[in-house]
Amino acid sequence: MRVVIVGAGEVGSHIAASLADSHDVVVIDIDSERVEQMNYSHDVLALTGDGASLETLEAADAASADLLIASTDDDETNLATCGTAKALGDAFTIARVKHVGFLRTWERSRGTFGVDFMVCSNLLTAEDIVQVIGLPAAVDVDWFANGLVQMAEFELGEDSPLLGRTVSEADQFELLTFAAILRDDAVELPRGDSKLESGDKVVVIGTPETVHQFAQRAAPKAAAADTETVFVVGGSEIGVQVARLLQTRGIKPRLIEQDPDRAREVAEELPATLVLNVDATDTSALDRENFGMADTVVATLDNDQKNLLVSLLAKRLGVDQTIAVVETGAYRELFETVGVDIAVNPRVVTAEEITRFTREQTTEKLAFIEDDRAEVLEVEVGGESVLVGRPIRESIADLPEGVVVGAIARAGALVSPRGETVIEPGDHVVLFVDETVAAEVTATV
Amino acid sequence: MKLRVDYRASLRLVGTVLKYLAVPLSFPLVVSLYYGESVMPFVVTMGLTVLVGSGLEQLSESSDIGAREGFLMVAATWFAVTVVGAIPFLIEANGIPFVTSAIHPESTLANPVNALFESMSGFTTTGATVLGDISFDSHTRGIMMWRQLTQWLGGMGIVVLAVAILPELSVGGAQLMDAEAPGPGIEKLTPRIAETARALWGAYLGLTVLEIVLLYGLNVTGFAPNMDVYNAIAHGLTTMPTGGFSPEARSIEAFSAAAQWVIIPFMVAAGTNFALFWHVLTGEPKKLVRDTEFKFYLGVIGVISAILAAVLFLGDGLVSVAPSGGTYDQLYLEGVRNAIIGGPESSLRQSVFQVVSIVTTTGYASMDFNAWSAPTQYGLLFAMFIGGSAGSTGGAIKIVRWYVILKSLRRELFTTAHPEAIRPVRLAGRAVDERAIRGIYAFTLLYLVLFFVSTGLVHLDAARIGLQVSVLESMSAVAATLGNVGPGFGVVGPMGSYLDFSNSSKLYMVLLMWVGRLEILPVLVLFTPEYWRR
Numbered sequence: 001m002r003v004v005i006v007g008a009g010e011v012g013s014h015i016a017a018s019l020a021d022s023h024d025v026v027v028i029d030i031d032s033e034r035v036e037q038m039n040y041s042h043d044v045l046a047l048t049g050d051g052a053s054l055e056t057l058e059a060a061d062a063a064s065a066d067l068l069i070a071s072t073d074d075d076e077t078n079l080a081t082c083g084t085a086k087a088l089g090d091a092f093t094i095a096r097v098k099h100v101g102f103l104r105t106w107e108r109s110r111g112t113f114g115v116d117f118m119v120c121s122n123l124l125t126a127e128d129i130v131q132v133i134g135l136p137a138a139v140d141v142d143w144f145a146n147g148l149v150q151m152a153e154f155e156l157g158e159d160s161p162l163l164g165r166t167v168s169e170a171d172q173f174e175l176l177t178f179a180a181i182l183r184d185d186a187v188e189l190p191r192g193d194s195k196l197e198s199g200d201k202v203v204v205i206g207t208p209e210t211v212h213q214f215a216q217r218a219a220p221k222a223a224a225a226d227t228e229t230v231f232v233v234g235g236s237e238i239g240v241q242v243a244r245l246l247q248t249r250g251i252k253p254r255l256i257e258q259d260p261d262r263a264r265e266v267a268e269e270l271p272a273t274l275v276l277n278v279d280a281t282d283t284s285a286l287d288r289e290n291f292g293m294a295d296t297v298v299a300t301l302d303n304d305q306k307n308l309l310v311s312l313l314a315k316r317l318g319v320d321q322t323i324a325v326v327e328t329g330a331y332r333e334l335f336e337t338v339g340v341d342i343a344v345n346p347r348v349v350t351a352e353e354i355t356r357f358t359r360e361q362t363t364e365k366l367a368f369i370e371d372d373r374a375e376v377l378e379v380e381v382g383g384e385s386v387l388v389g390r391p392i393r394e395s396i397a398d399l400p401e402g403v404v405v406g407a408i409a410r411a412g413a414l415v416s417p418r419g420e421t422v423i424e425p426g427d428h429v430v431l432f433v434d435e436t437v438a439a440e441v442t443a444t445v
Numbered sequence: 446m447k448l449r450v451d452y453r454a455s456l457r458l459v460g461t462v463l464k465y466l467a468v469p470l471s472f473p474l475v476v477s478l479y480y481g482e483s484v485m486p487f488v489v490t491m492g493l494t495v496l497v498g499s500g501l502e503q504l505s506e507s508s509d510i511g512a513r514e515g516f517l518m519v520a521a522t523w524f525a526v527t528v529v530g531a532i533p534f535l536i537e538a539n540g541i542p543f544v545t546s547a548i549h550p551e552s553t554l555a556n557p558v559n560a561l562f563e564s565m566s567g568f569t570t571t572g573a574t575v576l577g578d579i580s581f582d583s584h585t586r587g588i589m590m591w592r593q594l595t596q597w598l599g600g601m602g603i604v605v606l607a608v609a610i611l612p613e614l615s616v617g618g619a620q621l622m623d624a625e626a627p628g629p630g631i632e633k634l635t636p637r638i639a640e641t642a643r644a645l646w647g648a649y650l651g652l653t654v655l656e657i658v659l660l661y662g663l664n665v666t667g668f669a670p671n672m673d674v675y676n677a678i679a680h681g682l683t684t685m686p687t688g689g690f691s692p693e694a695r696s697i698e699a700f701s702a703a704a705q706w707v708i709i710p711f712m713v714a715a716g717t718n719f720a721l722f723w724h725v726l727t728g729e730p731k732k733l734v735r736d737t738e739f740k741f742y743l744g745v746i747g748v749i750s751a752i753l754a755a756v757l758f759l760g761d762g763l764v765s766v767a768p769s770g771g772t773y774d775q776l777y778l779e780g781v782r783n784a785i786i787g788g789p790e791s792s793l794r795q796s797v798f799q800v801v802s803i804v805t806t807t808g809y810a811s812m813d814f815n816a817w818s819a820p821t822q823y824g825l826l827f828a829m830f831i832g833g834s835a836g837s838t839g840g841a842i843k844i845v846r847w848y849v850i851l852k853s854l855r856r857e858l859f860t861t862a863h864p865e866a867i868r869p870v871r872l873a874g875r876a877v878d879e880r881a882i883r884g885i886y887a888f889t890l891l892y893l894v895l896f897f898v899s900t901g902l903v904h905l906d907a908a909r910i911g912l913q914v915s916v917l918e919s920m921s922a923v924a925a926t927l928g929n930v931g932p933g934f935g936v937v938g939p940m941g942s943y944l945d946f947s948n949s950s951k952l953y954m955v956l957l958m959w960v961g962r963l964e965i966l967p968v969l970v971l972f973t974p975e976y977w978r979r
Contacts, residue, residue, distance in 0.1 A: 260867070267867040268876040275867040285865055 002026070003358075004065045004091070006051030006081045007072030008034050010329050011096060011121075014351035015069060016044050019358060026060045052080040054088070063089035069354060071096045079113040086114035094357065096350055098122050100241060103146060107412035110426060117357060121350040123147060126241030128344050129323050133230060133246070133296050142367040144378040144430045145409035147245065150208045151179075151376045151430070153369060154218045156200045162218055168192035175416050176206030176214055179404045179432035180374060187374050187434050189404060203369060205376065205406030205430055207414055208248035216250075230296045231256060231319075232273075233280045233310045235266040238325055238346065239300030247272045254289065256280050280310050283317075292317030299324040304331055311340040374434050376406065377442070383425045386444045393419035402434030403441055450977055453505035455518040458614070460501025461508075462522050462607050466529055467491040472594055473533070477587030485545040486533035486588065494529045508613040513976065515620040516967045519604050523568065523959060526603055530564035530595050531557070537588050549584055553577040558948045565955045567595030568603070569962035570838060572689025572808035572931030575944045575951065579694040586675065589692045593682040599962070600686020600838040601649040601719070602626060609642035618642065624967040628835020628843050629885055632720045648722040649685055649838075656711045657681035660704060668703040676700075684711045687839045689808025689931040696810045696939055697798070705794060705811045709801055716742065716805030716833030737873040738834050742844045745831060746797075746804055753824055754796035760786040762821040772941050773813045781812055803828040806840040808931025810939030822917065822934050829924040830892075840929030840961055842892055846885045848872070853882050891965055892927070899923045899957060906950045912936075922946075926954040927961040 001023045005012050008029035016025050016038070025044040028051045029035050038046035049056030051070065062068055068091040070078035075097045082093040095115040097103060103120040106112050127143050140153040156162060162170045167190040171178045181188045182201040188194070196202070204214055228251055232239045235257030246253045247270060254274045257263040267275035278285040280301065291297075297314040299307035304326050311322040323342045326332050335343035367376045381387050387395045392405055408415040409428040415421065423429060433441050474487040510518060538555035540547035547555075554560045559575040566573045581589065598606070604625040608618040618638035623631050634641045661677040663669035672680075676692065683690045693699040697708060714722075717739060724732040733739060756762035763782055767775040784791045798811040803825050814825065831847065833839020852870045860866055869876035904919040914922075914936060921933025922943065932939040943951060960968045970976050 257867075263867040264869065268869050271871065271874070274863065276863065276865040277867050278865045289863065289865070 001066045002061075002064060003067045003069065004028065004057075004060050004062050004085075005069045005071060006078070007070065007096075008038050008046065009071070009073055010347040011071040011351045011354070012069070013038065013042070014348065015071060015354050015358075016042055018351075018355045020044050026065070028056055028060055052077050052084055054084060057081075057084055057088055062091060065089070065091040067092050067094070067358065069094045069096075069358075071350075071354070075099055075102055079115065082116075083114035092116050094119065094354055096121060096354065098346075099237065104412060107146065109411070119350055119353050119357070120146070121346045122237045123241055124349045124353055125238050125325065125344055125346040126245055128349055129238075129242050129298055129325075129342075130245040130249075132323060132342055133228075133251075133298075133321075140367075140369065142376065144205075144367075144376070144407070145414075145428045148207070148409050148412070148414055149205060149378075149407045149430050150211045151203065151205045151367060151406065152211045152215070153182075153201055153203050154215065156196060156198060156202065156218060158198050159220075160196075160198070160218055161220065162196050163198055165196055166192065167194045167196070170196060170217070172217075173206065173210040173213060175414055176204055176210040177404065177406045177417060179203040179205050179376070179406050180369075180434075182369070182373065185373075187402065189402065189434075203374075203376070203432060205432065208245070209250075212248065212250045228296065229254070229290075229294045230298065231291060231294045231314075232298045232300060234299060234301035234307075235259070235262050235275075236300050236302050236325075239298070240266055240269060242298055242300060243270050243273045254294075256286075280306070281313070283313070286317075292319060294319050296321040296323065298322075301325075304328055308335060308338070308340065311335075312338070315339050374402075374432065375438055376430060376432050378428055378430050379442075380428050381423060381425060385423075385425075387423045387429060388425050389422065391420045391422055392417055395423070399444065400437040400440055402437045404432040406430040406432050450513045450517060451505070451510070452514070452517060454507055454510050455514045455521060456501050457505040458508055458510065458518050458607075459521045459525050460498040460504070461611060461613070462498070462603060463494050463501065463525055463529060464498030465607070465610070466494045466498070466526060469594060469598055470494070470533075470591075473587040473591035476590045477585060480586045482585040482587050483545065483548055484587070485541075486536040486548075486585075487591070489536055489541065489544070490529060490532040493532060497529075510617045510620075512620055515617055516624055516970055516976075519621055519624040520959075520963060520968045520971055522604060522607075523963065526598075527561065527565045527568050527955075527959070530568060530591075531560040533588060533591050534560040534563060537585060551578075551583055553944055556948070558951050559944070562943065562951045562955055563592065564595060565958045566926075566931070567592055567688070567690065568599035569929050569958040570596045570599050570683075570686045570688040570806075570840070571926055571929040571958045571961075572596070572683070573926055573937070573954070573958075574690065574931075574942050576942060577944055579692065581692075590675075590679060592690055593679045593688075593692070596686045596688030596690055597653065597682040600688065600715075601646055605642050606646060609639055609646050612639070615639050625963060626835075627833070627837060627839060627964065628718075628845060629881060629888075630835070632718075632836060634720055634723050644723045645719045645836075648719050648726065652711065652714055652722070653681050653685045656684055656707075659707050663701070663703055663707060669701045672700055672704055680708065684708055684807065684809075685715045685838065687712065687715045687805050687807040687833060687837070687929070689802070691809065694940070698811050698813070698940075702790070702794060705798055708809065709798055712801045712805050712807045712809070713743075713746070715807065716801075716837045716839040718834040718836035719838075720836050735873070738845045738848060741848050742834050745844065746801055749804070749824065749828055750793075750797045750800040753800060753821060754793045756821055757785050757796055757817075758787065758789065758792035762817055764816055764818050767816070772815050772936075772938050777813070778816055781816055799825065800828060803930060804831050804839075805833045805837075806928055806930045808925070808939075810932060813938060813940045815934060815938040815940075819917070822921075826917070826921055826924060826934075829921070829928050829930050832928060842889055842928075845872070846889055849877055849882060849885050850889060853886075888965065891969075895957075895960070895965065896920075896923055896927055899927065899953070902953065903946070903950050906947055906953075910947045912945055912947070922954070923957065926957045929958060929961050 003023045004026045006028045008027050020043045027044050027046045032048045035046040035048045062085050068085045070081040078095045082095045094117045096119050098121050100123050106118045142151045178190045180203045181190050230253040232243050232253050232255045243253045243255050252272050256276050256278050258279050260277050263277040297319045299310040301307050307324040311324045314322050321341050324340045326343045326345050329345050332343045332345050405417040407430040470487050470491045474484050477484045534554040537548045538552035562575050602625045604621050608614045657677050660672050664672040679692050721733045767778045802809045832841025832843045835845045856868050900920050900923045907914045918935035922937045925933040
């Protein structure tokens with residue numbers, strides 16, 4: 001496959017390095033020094049030029065490329081690059097963006113800006129961070145459809161109020177699907193009258209809100225222990241996304257932002273977050289808000305040094321878990337060595353996502369349940385899929401036993417799958433699949 | 446000193462509005478023709494208003510107005526229209542030498558102050574009256590219909606109507622509507638302001654017609670024998686503007702329970718933001734049921750009504766002995782006590798009707814609530830300050846302001862514990878601008894200060910002429926005129942009138958109604974030197 005990568009920064013070179021073994025890679029960057037370095041350090045062709053210009057893309061022969069990845073540091077340049085590439089030929093285009101707004105626009109109508117697949121680094125980073133913080137009562141959690149859909153696995157303890165109830169009694173939420181019950185090493189697809197027993201593990205798929213509400217019903221004690229206090233330090237977009245994702249889980253985070261105007265903006269955007277206009281290094285103000293008693297502190301300031309400082313300060317004050325965003329890849333290990341629990345680099349997260357997508361193509365995301373006994377996968381369905389064009393009740397009959405349609409994401413919104421729901425081409429479908437039939441299902445959908 | 450305000454341009458537009466006022470004047474003229482009465486009061490007024498209006502139009506070539514001219518135009522329009530509106534009353538009572546003789550010389554409106562009061566009370570949809578005798582014996586049917594029509598014209602706003610009709614107001618229209626419309630700001634429904642104005646008037650007209658049809662329907666089906674065509678139109682014209690005038694001396698008490706029940710939802714609708722009706726008609730009915738202000742408004746009405754209904758049902762809400770010289774006698778009191786105490790339908794109806802009428806600032810009454818006990822009356826006095834929704838035809842402080850004030854007070858409590866917290870006040874999920882909150886506090890404080898100062902002045906003036914009024918009565922008179930409610934308690938009760946106050950008090954109340962209708966600031970700003978200077 002012929003791949004053109006525009007932008008040879010951290011993301012671009014990371015992707016180039018991992019694709020160079022098996023593909024023909026052309027890298028374009030505006031900085032001639034970087035290009036020279038690229039030519040020597042990797043087995044790729046590197047060219048100097050503006051990736052969004054017709055001449056440069058023609059020089060790279062983008063018209064005959066199979067894949068174009070726009071991974072510069074600038075959102076608008078990446079979008080323009082994809083648009084230009086579409087004017088030249090029909091390469092599959094992937095754009096890296098930072099702002100969630102572009103992603104939401106693109107989700108409304110996939111293909112907008114000439115982008116075939118979009119990766120939003122701020123959102124991915126936030127999802128990564130929130131995944132680490134965890135859903136208290138859940139054994140396993142994963143995100144699909146750009147954060148729209150959440151999958152969670154809960155173990156029903158002795159004290160769960162759901163014991164002895166049937167599945168239809170337990171599933172009271174419109175936007176939640178009961179995907180499976182894992183009982184004694186067997187994967188059981190739930191029917192309305194299946195009774196829940198102690199020790200069962202249940203897998204649910206739905207909006208983050210309903211999954212959280214379900215957690216409160218399934219394991220009220222563990223969910224109540226989730227009086228977890230999380231401080232997000234820094235009202236950057238990553239910080240805001242982290243707070244937003246935490247909100248959808250019922251955690252009410254506190255967000256610290258130094259600039260009063262930005263603090264006001266953030267407060268308007270996040271109704272359930274307590275926004276504090278404090279300097280993160282002002283210990284007396286932090287003391288007033290019991291900063292040291294927090295379970296988790298996430299540092300999302302716009303500067304690595306400050307993030308390190310805040311994380312170390314939090315550790316010193318007795319915070320259990322500190323998570324820091326680190327922009328410079330080289331510092332990541334250093335951060336964790338000096339005492340930050342987890343350092344997340346948005347560029348690495350983005351590069352990994354793009355590489356994964358390039359390898360897997362249609363299967364947009366995959367998560368394994370309980371040592372690969374089952375998997376949850378997100379698929380963008382094409383016109384020829386068995387799922388398309390008829391009610392789920394009919395299409396599911398043509399699939400092997402062991403498949404549940406968990407959620408459907410259409411134009412950036414969740415559609416609840418019911419027997420009569422008709423799946424349309426372009427929908428993103430989240431499926432729960434028993435491992436024994438996984439290969440067969442992946443081929444037909 | 447050179448004036449910065451182009452008052453000529455403002456007055457030119459006032460002239461245009463006055464000229465067009467001749468059109469609605471033709472409605473009572475037709476009524477008078479139908480009943481074979483003299484049409485002179487209306488013919489003369491029409492001639493005068495066209496003459497004066499055309500004269501004012503000569504003042505300036507341009508009708509380009511800015512924000513400052515807008516305030517002047519709105520305030521002056523309301524005053525000028527009120528003066529013209531008083532002329533038919535004066536001609537009916539006094540006649541014009543050499544032209545026409547007086548039709549009803551016994552009318553209390555022979556006094557120009559009274560005529561001005563009645564006209565201002567009409568246009569501002571207050572509904573406070575100075576008629577000594579509300580009957581067709583001392584007033585023609587045409588004059589009584591004009592009194593109703595003034596309220597209908599003032600309800601959705603004369604300036605809003607002018608913006609809807611006159612193309613020359615399309616540029617400054619939003620500014621003008623903002624100065625006139627109730628509530629802390631206007632919601633543009635369409636890109637063109639004239640279309641917004643038309644949409645609001647359209648919804649207003651539609652609801653008025655619907656109510657007239659329903660009321661007359663009750664008559665046809667035998668549920669309200671005395672709700673004839675005249676009464677149906679007369680009450681249709683004063684419900685939707687939250688007016689409160691009635692050609693019946695006993696207000697809505699004169700009609701059957703069925704008619705009272707029909708009027709209640711229309712009063713509720715009149716106190717609702719009319720933009721919501723527009724959304725309902727354009728296919729977004731969810732906006733009505735989801736609107737925070739609307740829900741809060743219904744909640745407030747529901748809670749107060751429920752409390753008062755319980756109090757009335759149990760009998761604690763009514764006095765047991767009629768005072769001598771009051772507005773009702775022992776016989777009337779026995780009658781209402783028998784009907785209300787232990788009567789679920791009638792206690793509920795009387796409570797809901799009065800509460801809705803007062804909260805929306807309509808001012809109708811389905812009974813003489815002077816017969817209510819003092820604590821119950823204090824409940825109604827409190828309700829006089831609530832007011833309808835923003836963008837409704839109601840007066841007083843407005844529900845949305847109270848809602849924002851309550852929420853921002855809660856925020857103050859929160860920030861006392863968390864001094865660094867940034868916490869926007871939210872209205873239906875959207876953050877309210879801090880400047881808007883400050884404006885709401887300022888308005889509410891100004892309203893309350895004006896209320897207390899005015900109560901003192903009115904009470905002193907009553908004492909000066911030897912008029913016996915209690916403090917509650919003075920307070921209710923001021924709250925009812927400033928809030929455009931209409932009736933108060935005691936002498937100014939729903940079956941009483943403001944006639945006994947001195948001329949100076951009545952003129953002062955004319956000012957209160959004017960200031961209250963335009964929400965104080967657009968009028969008050971005209972009296973500051975900064976407004977007129979560079």
